[in-house]
Amino acid sequence: SQTIHQWPATLVQPVGSPLSLECTVEGTSNPNLYWYRQAAGRGLQLLFYSVGIGQISSEVPQNLSASRPQDRQFILSSKKLLLSDSGFYLCAWSPGQGNTIYFGEGSWLTVV
Amino acid sequence: AQSVAQPEDQVNVAEGNPLTVKCTYSVSGNPYLFWYVQYPNRGLQFLLKYITGDNLVKGSYGFEAEFNKSQTSFHLKKPSALVSDSALYFCAVSANTGGFKTIFGAGTRLFVKA
Numbered sequence: 110s111q112t113i114h115q116w117p118a119t120l121v122q123p124v125g126s127p128l129s130l131e132c133t134v135e136g137t138s139n140p141n142l143y144w145y146r147q148a149a150g151r152g153l154q155l156l157f158y159s160v161g162i163g164q165i166s167s168e169v170p171q172n173l174s175a176s177r178p179q180d181r182q183f184i185l186s187s188k189k190l191l192l193s194d195s196g197f198y199l200c201a202w203s204p205g206q207g208n209t210i211y212f213g214e215g216s217w218l219t220v221v
Numbered sequence: 222a223q224s225v226a227q228p229e230d231q232v233n234v235a236e237g238n239p240l241t242v243k244c245t246y247s248v249s250g251n252p253y254l255f256w257y258v259q260y261p262n263r264g265l266q267f268l269l270k271y272i273t274g275d276n277l278v279k280g281s282y283g284f285e286a287e288f289n290k291s292q293t294s295f296h297l298k299k300p301s302a303l304v305s306d307s308a309l310y311f312c313a314v315s316a317n318t319g320g321f322k323t324i325f326g327a328g329t330r331l332f333v334k335a
Contacts, residue, residue: 152327153265153311199264206321207253210313212264 111136115200115213122220128173128187130216132200135181140202142183143210144175147197159183160206195220223248225314227326234302235334242297242329244312254295255313255323256286265311271295282306302333 115132122128134140144156155168157175165175172191176184183200200213224247234240246252253272257265269280276288286297297310312326 151309153325197262201264203323207315207317207323209255209267209270210265210323211267212257214264215262217262 111202111211113200113202113211113213115198115216117216118214119217120219122190122218124192124220125189128185128190128194128218130185130198130200130218132183132185132213133181134183134202137181137202137204139180140204141206142177142181143201143203144183144185145199145201145212147199147215153199157185190218190220192220194218223314223316223322223324225312225324225326227310227312227329229329230327231330231332233332233334236304237301240299240302240306240331240333242310242312242331244295244297244326246293246295246312246314248314248316248318250316250318252295253315253321254286254288255315256280256284256295256297257311257313257325258282259309259311259328261308268297268310302331304333304335307331307333 112135142159145153147153159165159177162177173187198216201210203210226245255270256268258268259265268284269278271278271288279285284299286295309328309330311328313323315321315323
């Protein structure tokens with residue numbers, strides 16, 4: 110069966126510090142991968158999605174970036190965090206577009 | 222453009238009573254419709270989906286949803302609510318005319334009172 114792991118689960122970082130959140134999927138190949146941000150326990154904002162290695166689409170301009178160095182690995186990064194980057198970040202995967210999206214357990218980022 | 226609306230921020234129901242969480246959508250092609258549930262500090266969990274076929278879809282934890290094409294709705298239902306059903310529920314839609322991009326609703330918080 111397929112599983113998705115993301116880490117770290119919680120992170121407290123000072124303003125201006127770098128960020129790296131990592132996500133891996135097991136049990137499938139060539140998945141679509143996604144990074145979402147959820148603020149205040151409500152709606153989801155799609156940040157990035159990828160349909161293949163090295164193929165990243167950005168939905169919202171910001172100081173975050175994403176990379177997909179391997180087929181089942183998706184990394185969310187920032188060179189300098191802002192206070193507004195605080196939130197709950199969710200990695201997800203799907204077998205293809207239009208299919209069910211499966212989410213990781215999320216990473217809480219607090220920028221102080 | 223695709224869109225999905227969850228008109229209620231919050232739904233309150235007594236344990237044992239039926240519950241309904243509403244969802245309406247707008248797409249130009251045939252919709253693919255999904256419901257997800259999120260418990261506090263957790264990721265979203267898939268509940269059920271409608272792609273084609275029977276308008277009544279059954280999913281996890283006793284939930285079901287009815288696809289209504291004329292009303293462009295996909296309401297989530299459960300005959301008898303449990304306190305443990307209290308969570309945040311998201312409706313989502315995608316369609317081939319939108320490049321199969323999935324759009325999520327804003328979420329509805331369900332409170333089930335004992």
